[in-house]
Amino acid sequence: MTATQAPEAPVDAAEDAVFSVRDLWKVFGPKADRIPGSEYAALPPAELREATGCTAAVRDVSFDVRKGEVFVVMGLSGSGKSTLVRCLTRLIEPTSGTLAIDGEDVLAMDRARLRELRRHRTAMVFQHFGLLPHRTVLDNVAYGLEIQGLSKAERRSRAAELVEKVGLAGLEDRRPSQLSGGQQQRVGLARALAVDPSVLLFDEPFSALDPLIRREMQDEVVRLHREEGRTMVFITHDLSEALRLGTRIALMRDGGIVQLGTPEEIVGSPADDYVAEFVRDVPREQVLTVATAMRPPLAGESERGPAVRPDATVSAAIEAVSRSGDPAARVMDGGRLVGVVDHACLLDVVAGTSATDGPAAPGTPDAPREVTL
């Protein structure tokens, strides 16, 4: 496809969008390109397969990945997560729709431009580390820089910096087989960071690790994200991982996105019964913020009670109230009293009886509700 034939990149993309995806489909099977927009498009998966022999792995999906966020793609096995993320760099060719990175139409890219997209602008971290077994840790990390054409001295010095950054200093000369699973994943992470990509793509990177190491690696991602603010797209089927890491979460089912929102929106205002069931066992007080639970202050309430920020979790407010012995906490935003959370507000959240889908309160992170697709 040439640049002149390609569909335009989305014009309604968010200003800070790194990826903009609109009406994206990936259909596997015979005459796949006839499915989007046809009478078959709305059929449930089994009926679509029965009628056409096709599988819609990604079904009419639209979203932006914003600069600096951790965008989590979550869903059960077979929901379309990997296919969707592989479409972003055309490792899998989309069937239809539009797709842009930093405003540039990805579907119009020629081979050379695509190579540059995959090697320099994005980097992928996989579950099966994909390390080169005969190379040392340092050389594995330097590998991405080799294909970028940096000199040997530059490669080694940059690689050494990254090995240190992911906590592997001292292990530079080991081979992958001499490392634990968590350490191998750190090498994979350092190798991806080495090319300084605008977006890091993670495909279930930690699902083969045991729970403690997995938690450690999640902390590592949180730390790296905090330090560097790099944009990340993270696939997982694990809800607690999604809630820990995600700035926003796209919850997929049968190729479509059933809800896209912050962890608080997903847990506090599930879009439908499917999402509600998915998040049923999540301790709400650890995800929902005080901004969602608070009520307006009454006369005289401005003086008493511990101060909490609107973005504190309800769980933190419960702790503050119970320590102070006061009947309520004051919600302070930049020195201003914006609300109060008393025992009833806090218990409502724990019991799941709070109305969390009212208008976003001042100070709520990411205040406007995200599109529910």
Ligand SMILES: Nc1ncnc2c1ncn2[C@@H]1O[C@H](COP(=O)(O)OP(=O)(O)OP(=O)(O)O)[C@@H](O)[C@H]1O
């Ligand atoms: N090459 C292919 N040919 C036909 N169908 C495919 C192909 N790749 C994926 N699919 C189907 O597309 C759907 C989505 O698959 P995908 O691997 O994207 O899901 P996933 O959510 O990443 O699953 P998992 O968590 O198990 O990796 C599944 O029904 C799968 O069987």
